[in-house]
Amino acid sequence: GQQLNQSPQSMFIQEGEDVSMNCTSSSIFNTWLWYKQDPGEGPVLLIALYKAGELTSNGRLTAQFGITRKDSFLNISASIPSDVGIYFCAGTIQGGSEKLVFGKGTKLTVNP
Amino acid sequence: ETGVTQTPRHLVMGMTNKKSLKCEQHLGHNAMYWYKQSAKKPLELMFVYNFKEQTENNSVPSRFSPECPNSSHLFLHLHTLQPEDSALYLCASSPRAGGKETQYFGPGTRLLVL
Numbered sequence: 001g002q003q004l005n006q007s008p009q010s011m012f013i014q015e016g017e018d019v020s021m022n023c024t025s026s027s028i029f030n031t032w033l034w035y036k037q038d039p040g041e042g043p044v045l046l047i048a049l050y051k052a053g054e055l056t057s058n059g060r061l062t063a064q065f066g067i068t069r070k071d072s073f074l075n076i077s078a079s080i081p082s083d084v085g086i087y088f089c090a091g092t093i094q095g096g097s098e099k100l101v102f103g104k105g106t107k108l109t110v111n112p
Numbered sequence: 113e114t115g116v117t118q119t120p121r122h123l124v125m126g127m128t129n130k131k132s133l134k135c136e137q138h139l140g141h142n143a144m145y146w147y148k149q150s151a152k153k154p155l156e157l158m159f160v161y162n163f164k165e166q167t168e169n170n171s172v173p174s175r176f177s178p179e180c181p182n183s184s185h186l187f188l189h190l191h192t193l194q195p196e197d198s199a200l201y202l203c204a205s206s207p208r209a210g211g212k213e214t215q216y217f218g219p220g221t222r223l224l225v226l
Contacts, residue, residue, distance in 0.1 A: 042156075042219050
């Protein structure tokens with residue numbers, strides 16, 4: 001069944017705006033990862049988080065591993081047209097196998 | 113070639129056909145993965161190979177048959193597929209299998225089963 005709830009499903013924003021998306025679960029996670037997928041391509045890792053409370057940046061992207069270990073968010077500041085794509089959260093569940101479980105993705109559209 | 117490559121990029125096949133998907137990684141990794149990506153569904157892990165040994169089969173129907181002849185190559189053999197098997201099939205690799213290992217994805221094979 002669905003183990004990760006990712007929201008929003010889609011976002012339409014103007015260039016220059018900030019963006020925030022998140023993933024939540026009823027399970028405790030050991031790792032949180034954020035990927036971006038461009039059309040016709042495979043997902044590319046943006047940020048990896050391994051400790052509760054960890055806040056990590058990658059350029060204009062910032063992600064945090066929630067204190068409860070059941071959630072994570074990704075922020076994009078000052079969006080640009082090339083930020084368009086689908087963003088996925090993923091993680092490994094505590095006590096489970098070490099396979100990654102993925103959210104359904106957030107489709108981001110940036111209007112110039 | 114660098115990274116993870118997949119061929120073919122697009123494939124159309126009938127339900128009685130037999131075809132194979134190929135994945136090759138040039139990263140020196142020891143773990144390789146097959147995922148299925150369907151519209152409006154999360155990525156689904158299908159198989160994991162670690163040092164050429166299959167370590168995970170996520171209840172995948174037997175009409176999908178993986179093969180890992182060495183740590184750099186991974187195949188997915190397809191036979192008697194169903195229309196609902198149409199999806200993007202993604203290959204990934206990582207240094208070793210494990211949740212803390214970063215997985216690098218290929219561009220995928222877009223499969224249509226008629």
